[in-house]
Amino acid sequence: MTAPPRKRRKEARPSELLGAALALFVDKGFAATRLEDVASRAGVSKGTLYLYYANKAALFKAVVQEGIVPVIVENEAIAARHTGSSFTLLEMLLHNWWTKIGQTDYAGIPKLIVAEARNFPELAQFYYENVISRARALVGACLRRGMASGEFRQLDMETAIDVVIAPILMLLIWRYSFGCCQQGESDPERYLQIHTELLRQGLRQLENESQV
Amino acid sequence: MTAPPRKRRKEARPSELLGAALALFVDKGFAATRLEDVASRAGVSKGTLYLYYANKAALFKAVVQEGIVPVIVENEAIAARHTGSSFTLLEMLLHNWWTKIGQTDYAGIPKLIVAEARNFPELAQFYYENVISRARALVGACLRRGMASGEFRQLDMETAIDVVIAPILMLLIWRYSFGCCQQGESDPERYLQIHTELLRQGLRQLENESQV
Amino acid sequence: MTAPPRKRRKEARPSELLGAALALFVDKGFAATRLEDVASRAGVSKGTLYLYYANKAALFKAVVQEGIVPVIVENEAIAARHTGSSFTLLEMLLHNWWTKIGQTDYAGIPKLIVAEARNFPELAQFYYENVISRARALVGACLRRGMASGEFRQLDMETAIDVVIAPILMLLIWRYSFGCCQQGESDPERYLQIHTELLRQGLRQLENESQV
Amino acid sequence: MTAPPRKRRKEARPSELLGAALALFVDKGFAATRLEDVASRAGVSKGTLYLYYANKAALFKAVVQEGIVPVIVENEAIAARHTGSSFTLLEMLLHNWWTKIGQTDYAGIPKLIVAEARNFPELAQFYYENVISRARALVGACLRRGMASGEFRQLDMETAIDVVIAPILMLLIWRYSFGCCQQGESDPERYLQIHTELLRQGLRQLENESQV
DNA sequence: TATGAATGAGTATTCATTCAT
DNA sequence: AATGAATGAATACTCATTCAT
Numbered sequence: 001m002t003a004p005p006r007k008r009r010k011e012a013r014p015s016e017l018l019g020a021a022l023a024l025f026v027d028k029g030f031a032a033t034r035l036e037d038v039a040s041r042a043g044v045s046k047g048t049l050y051l052y053y054a055n056k057a058a059l060f061k062a063v064v065q066e067g068i069v070p071v072i073v074e075n076e077a078i079a080a081r082h083t084g085s086s087f088t089l090l091e092m093l094l095h096n097w098w099t100k101i102g103q104t105d106y107a108g109i110p111k112l113i114v115a116e117a118r119n120f121p122e123l124a125q126f127y128y129e130n131v132i133s134r135a136r137a138l139v140g141a142c143l144r145r146g147m148a149s150g151e152f153r154q155l156d157m158e159t160a161i162d163v164v165i166a167p168i169l170m171l172l173i174w175r176y177s178f179g180c181c182q183q184g185e186s187d188p189e190r191y192l193q194i195h196t197e198l199l200r201q202g203l204r205q206l207e208n209e210s211q212v
Numbered sequence: 213m214t215a216p217p218r219k220r221r222k223e224a225r226p227s228e229l230l231g232a233a234l235a236l237f238v239d240k241g242f243a244a245t246r247l248e249d250v251a252s253r254a255g256v257s258k259g260t261l262y263l264y265y266a267n268k269a270a271l272f273k274a275v276v277q278e279g280i281v282p283v284i285v286e287n288e289a290i291a292a293r294h295t296g297s298s299f300t301l302l303e304m305l306l307h308n309w310w311t312k313i314g315q316t317d318y319a320g321i322p323k324l325i326v327a328e329a330r331n332f333p334e335l336a337q338f339y340y341e342n343v344i345s346r347a348r349a350l351v352g353a354c355l356r357r358g359m360a361s362g363e364f365r366q367l368d369m370e371t372a373i374d375v376v377i378a379p380i381l382m383l384l385i386w387r388y389s390f391g392c393c394q395q396g397e398s399d400p401e402r403y404l405q406i407h408t409e410l411l412r413q414g415l416r417q418l419e420n421e422s423q424v
Numbered sequence: 425m426t427a428p429p430r431k432r433r434k435e436a437r438p439s440e441l442l443g444a445a446l447a448l449f450v451d452k453g454f455a456a457t458r459l460e461d462v463a464s465r466a467g468v469s470k471g472t473l474y475l476y477y478a479n480k481a482a483l484f485k486a487v488v489q490e491g492i493v494p495v496i497v498e499n500e501a502i503a504a505r506h507t508g509s510s511f512t513l514l515e516m517l518l519h520n521w522w523t524k525i526g527q528t529d530y531a532g533i534p535k536l537i538v539a540e541a542r543n544f545p546e547l548a549q550f551y552y553e554n555v556i557s558r559a560r561a562l563v564g565a566c567l568r569r570g571m572a573s574g575e576f577r578q579l580d581m582e583t584a585i586d587v588v589i590a591p592i593l594m595l596l597i598w599r600y601s602f603g604c605c606q607q608g609e610s611d612p613e614r615y616l617q618i619h620t621e622l623l624r625q626g627l628r629q630l631e632n633e634s635q636v
Numbered sequence: 637m638t639a640p641p642r643k644r645r646k647e648a649r650p651s652e653l654l655g656a657a658l659a660l661f662v663d664k665g666f667a668a669t670r671l672e673d674v675a676s677r678a679g680v681s682k683g684t685l686y687l688y689y690a691n692k693a694a695l696f697k698a699v700v701q702e703g704i705v706p707v708i709v710e711n712e713a714i715a716a717r718h719t720g721s722s723f724t725l726l727e728m729l730l731h732n733w734w735t736k737i738g739q740t741d742y743a744g745i746p747k748l749i750v751a752e753a754r755n756f757p758e759l760a761q762f763y764y765e766n767v768i769s770r771a772r773a774l775v776g777a778c779l780r781r782g783m784a785s786g787e788f789r790q791l792d793m794e795t796a797i798d799v800v801i802a803p804i805l806m807l808l809i810w811r812y813s814f815g816c817c818q819q820g821e822s823d824p825e826r827y828l829q830i831h832t833e834l835l836r837q838g839l840r841q842l843e844n845e846s847q848v
Numbered sequence: 849t850a851t852g853a854a855t856g857a858g859t860a861t862t863c864a865t866t867c868a869t
Numbered sequence: 870a871a872t873g874a875a876t877g878a879a880t881a882c883t884c885a886t887t888c889a890t
Contacts, residue, residue: 115327117389177329181340194371539751541813601753605764618795
């Protein structure tokens, strides 16, 4: 009969809610996450959640907007002010993504969105416009820059973007799907290092080719 | 005179059900597929479905068992009897996979299983054991063979397997998630051709390296 | 742990469900009626209700369609085959309505629809087209017939229809709103008898008027 | 210089709240009106509403008390001081009701109370005691007076009261339920005029009858 | 074999009311 | 007096599974 103490934390609520939502979204997926669980994980009631986010889709969009879009923005800034080797830029972009996304709970979002895109086209559209197309544009610009300078060899652009993005994407998708099924302990850092090295070789203008 | 078709019908039930299940699973995913829809697409009642498959999970496993595992078995046979270039073997394996899986509705299964693995660990386990681990073993054996013969350079095995599998996997995942969101028409054949070429260059023992 | 016995009563279900729905709709109104209560009053589970009616609105429409529209149809038939006094026809129509609607649970529907029309425009539209407009057309035809024969005096048609319908409508609305609040026991039969008498006087062509 | 308007504001709060409540109650009904909407329409917060009215029911009662009961009181005063024709008194009472209620937003209250009486018996009881019973008593007294003086013929009292009240009540109920569904534009003034005329004829002591 | 009627657990969202500030 | 953050009860609809026929 003792009413639970009401705490007013207007400032802190949004980030607490987004944190709880992220944790559950990446664990269960979008459809299978119950908003009641999000609320209770954030220490509030279901109703409180709706004070901050109009519905489940809005909550998901906020998670992406607050957690992933800023990293895109950062990377756009890094690219804008970069002078020097295009491959170094590529490394910086991937490294920042890895630090801010790959090493946090946000790492689960790419698998989630791939998994639910068809059943929630509105979310897919949002993610495509705000994350995918911007990320691809960024990598594309970097590659174009390298090809123009002769640092990279000429490649089909869309395929080249895939080649850059796929390894990190596969790593994240795998970790959040079969990650726990796999017996052998995988070392993501080493995996990425190898792929970066393959990338360097795959992209670089070969000596004798450049001379042709 | 209507008896014979009725009989044929009866014997065809399982495959009709599996066909309907496959179509809906790859369209909606596992959780979002309604067994009632599967049954009605196969032209039977919901109850009949349960005469053949104990539950939704059993139905899914049957789809995999009947449609995907045989391709693995074929590929194992191809590898067993192959003599000659390891890269040619790799091409044969990928080509068979592409023909039997990539160009059929089964192409949607990899995305499905990645999407639902966490929420249905039993299915993930089944798929991992019956498809993933066997496919990786097969590719691994092929790579080991090529490395032993000097055709391929020495690479970390797990990473090399990833490098072989990832492009085709990404292609399928993408097609069944953002495929329809994307404006530009993508040409999967060309995409695969490019990746096969990159693969050839990435794996081959370079002349001067081998001389060292 | 003993599962409740499942009874298959496909034939009887619809009328049992409609009966339960009618009872609760007229008691609580449309919005305040819980489908779970309808189901349990009919002795079935919530799910079963949905086997027969797609949703709450469909259930309501079925109640009207099965219980009220047939009375309209009957009255149209009565009017079509009637020969003789127009006032007698009017009495027959009102009497049939009173017997089939006014003395049954359907008597609560007019109040319900008036109460919820604004919040459920789709239901209002359905009821207006299937009941109200047909009932008014029927009364209108009867009045026109009496005016043409000189039995009734000339009156504005819409108002005349109101004058005929209003007393019985008010009676029903009152019974299902303040009926229980009222201390004095009201006698609906006597009320209607008085109104019918007033109607006879109000409609009839006065002797001296007809001579003018 | 902003202080005075602030003060005026404060004193005007209750009537602003009652105005907002009236508008929403007659639009949505009692149950479907959200107190948050009432508050925001009045330009205050939800909490403030509760400073003035203990709950939704109290708010509704206040609307009736402030807007409808005074018209009853006025009519009681008109009747108390009236000398002359009873029918003229009836016309005055109806006219005042029409002006103060029928031509304002309060016109929606009769439909509301009829619609929600059963689900909110406390409100029904309040309205019955403060409005309905007093209005009927008033009309009853007027009719009794006319019957005593020989201006009206002898009629069953309750029925006679119904005859007087029903047309105006039906008009208001209709306007707030199917009013918008109806294609033909109805003219309430003309409707009332016709009914008043019918009333005059229906109530008056016929010459030859009075002579009997 | 085949049917399809029946079940009931599961969930996003709303809103009157409370209360800390 | 005023705010608005917080609460939690309440409800339509879905669908995997069961089972009587």
